Structure formats: structure tokens, C-alpha cells
Amino acid sequence: MKKACVIGFPIAHSRSPLIHNHWLKTHGLQGLYEQREVKPDELAHFLRNLAVEGYVGCNVTIPHKEAALSIISEVDDIVRRTGSLNTVYYEGGALKATSTDGEGFYQNLLASVPGASLAGKKVLMTGAGGAAKAIAERLLRADVAEIKILNRTLARAEELCAAFGPKLRAISQDHFGAESKDVALLVNTTSQGMKGQAELDIDLASLPPDAIVADIVYVPLQTTLLAQAETRGLRTVGGLGMLLHQAVVGFEKWFGLRPEVNPELFALVARDIDPDFRP
Ligand code: ATR
Numbered sequence: 001m002k003k004a005c006v007i008g009f010p011i012a013h014s015r016s017p018l019i020h021n022h023w024l025k026t027h028g029l030q031g032l033y034e035q036r037e038v039k040p041d042e043l044a045h046f047l048r049n050l051a052v053e054g055y056v057g058c059n060v061t062i063p064h065k066e067a068a069l070s071i072i073s074e075v076d077d078i079v080r081r082t083g084s085l086n087t088v089y090y091e092g093g094a095l096k097a098t099s100t101d102g103e104g105f106y107q108n109l110l111a112s113v114p115g116a117s118l119a120g121k122k123v124l125m126t127g128a129g130g131a132a133k134a135i136a137e138r139l140l141r142a143d144v145a146e147i148k149i150l151n152r153t154l155a156r157a158e159e160l161c162a163a164f165g166p167k168l169r170a171i172s173q174d175h176f177g178a179e180s181k182d183v184a185l186l187v188n189t190t191s192q193g194m195k196g197q198a199e200l201d202i203d204l205a206s207l208p209p210d211a212i213v214a215d216i217v218y219v220p221l222q223t224t225l226l227a228q229a230e231t232r233g234l235r236t237v238g239g240l241g242m243l244l245h246q247a248v249v250g251f252e253k254w255f256g257l258r259p260e261v262n263p264e265l266f267a268l269v270a271r272d273i274d275p276d277f278r279p
Pocket of ligand 1: 126127128129130131132151152153156189190191192198
């Protein structure tokens with residue numbers, strides 16, 4: 001029986017077991033996806049002995065996404081460009097890693113807004129952390145024209161711009177109104193709007209009517225940002241879909257079958273977040 005797991009510290013909150021075990025069950029595969037608490041000082045030993053522990057691979061979450069880079073030597077270009085990884089697998093006997101957050105964001109966007117095309121278009125992104133990096137890296141490969149970065153800490157936004165080149169530009173909150181007039185996509189990559197956190201303080205009035213508004217926050221499922229966008233008649237992309245789509249890549253590498261993100265899976269995980277969820 002093939003086994004995979006998610007490692008983190010703490011790990012109790014992970015919804016990855018729900019997702020992967022659902023796919024194993026619905027595809028009738030003999031397999032198991034577990035969660036393992038791995039402390040920072042245990043990380044190197046755990047990853048180097050992943051097969052000995054009985055695993056074909058694992059997901060890596062907070063606080064190990066950056067630290068794992070120094071342990072796994074064979075990482076792909078996405079990991080090199082973003083400086084973090086979340087999916088570990090064996091290929092030809094070698095331990096390798098990739099990062100699937102950017103792909104998860106992009107595939108969820110395409111699934112949520114069929115026919116959406118961002119090539120040559122402008123994007124406004126709030127946040128400049130790990131999630132912002134992963135999404136910016138994927139959007140650049142989708143040939144967007146520009147990514148404007150709005151972040152609480154300007155210096156961090158400028159660092160991101162320096163790392164990713166001239167298509168990124170840091171903007172200030174004061175200029176949000178003017179800078180949001182010509183964007184095809186607004187994406188929140190901060191934790192603002194998450195249950196228990198401060199709300200995102202932006203006014204969507206200046207976005208063009210055909211703009212898409214995306215949020216990576218999925219607790220609550222419908223953030224204030226997404227509700228405001230819907231009120232304005234804008235197309236929206238929720239955060240839960242990103243979580244589901246980022247899991248596809250790992251499942252295929254470990255279990256040899258590309259699973260589907262469908263309404264049944266969405267409802268299963270949505271109910272775990274909000275028992276009152278109705279499709
Ligand atoms: P992640 O890996 O999930 O992206 P992170 O690297 O800690 O997490 O980044 C969190 C992002 O959310 C940052 O852009 C952070 O802004 P700072 O760079 O100024 O810290 C942003 N963020 C988090 N809480 C915020 C808040 N209350 N107000 C504004 N920005 C916030």
C-alpha cells in the first residue's frame with residue numbers, strides 16, 4: 001500500500017488528509033495519506049528517511065516550506081524562483097521537490113472563470129509573502145503584462161519586485177484607486193479577511209466591470225472581499241479551490257493518477273470548514 005503524508009509543526013489543522021484520502025477512496029486505490037508532526041530539528045532526518053518511514057512522498061507545510069530547500073537537492077525551477085517547496089516525491093530513486101501553490105491558484109482561476117485569459121493583462125496583488133511569490137511566479141509564466149504589489153511593508157514589496165524583475169512594481173495604498181482602474185485581476189494573498197484577522201481595507205469601486213477578484217483566504221469560504229466583489233457584479237475566485245487544485249500535482253506524482261477537483265470534493269472540504277455550507 002502506498003502512503004504519503006503532510007508534515008508540519010503544528011499539524012492539527014491540515015485539510016490535506018481529507019482531500020487525498022477522498023481521492024484514494026473514490027478511485028479505489030490502495031493507499032493512505034497521513035499527517036505527521038515533524039519538529040524543525042527533526043526535519044532533515046525525516047525527509048532523508050522518507051522511504052524508510054514508509055512514504056512515497058509528502059506535503060510540506062508551515063514552518064518547513066523554506067527550510068526543506070537545504071535538505072532536498074533536486075528541486076525544480078519553481079522552487080528555485082520562489083524559495084519554497086510544498087511537495088516532495090521520488091523520481092528515479094532520487095528525492096525531488098516542487099511547489100504547487102502557484103499552479104493551484106492558476107488552475108482554480110481557470111476553473112472558476114472559464115475562458116479567462118491573463119496574457120498581456122495587468123494584475124494588482126495585495127501582499128508580498130510566500131503566497132504572493134508563488135502566485136506571481138505562475139502569473140509571469142502566464143505572460144501577464146504587469147503585477148502591481150500593494151503591501152503593508154513597502155520594503156518587502158520592493159524586495160519581491162527586485163527578485164522577479166521589471167514586470168512587478170510596488171504601489172502604495174494612496175494610489176490604489178488610480179492603480180486599480182486598468183487591472184484584469186485583483187488578488188489578495190495576505191491573511192487579511194481570514195476569520196479572527198483584520199479585514200482588507202480596499203474599495204473595489206474603481207475596478208473595471210470585467211475584472212476578476214480572487215482571494216486565497218478560505219476561512220470563511222466567502223470573504224468580505226469576495227462578497228463586495230459579487231455585490232459589484234465582478235467575477236470571483238475563492239481560496240478553497242486553490243487548496244484543492246494545489247493537491248492535484250502531488251497526488252498524481254505519488255499515486256500515478258490525475259485526480260479531479262469536482263463539486264463533491266469541494267462540498268466535502270467546505271463542510272469541514274463550515275458545517276452550514278450548502279452548495
Ligand atoms: P504567506 O506565506 O501565507 O504569504 P507571509 O509570508 O507571512 O505568509 O506573508 C503574509 C502577508 O500578509 C504579508 O504580505 C503581510 O504583510 P507584511 O509584509 O507587511 O508583514 C500581509 N499581512 C498579514 N497580516 C496583515 C495585516 N493585518 N495587515 C496588512 N497586511 C498583512
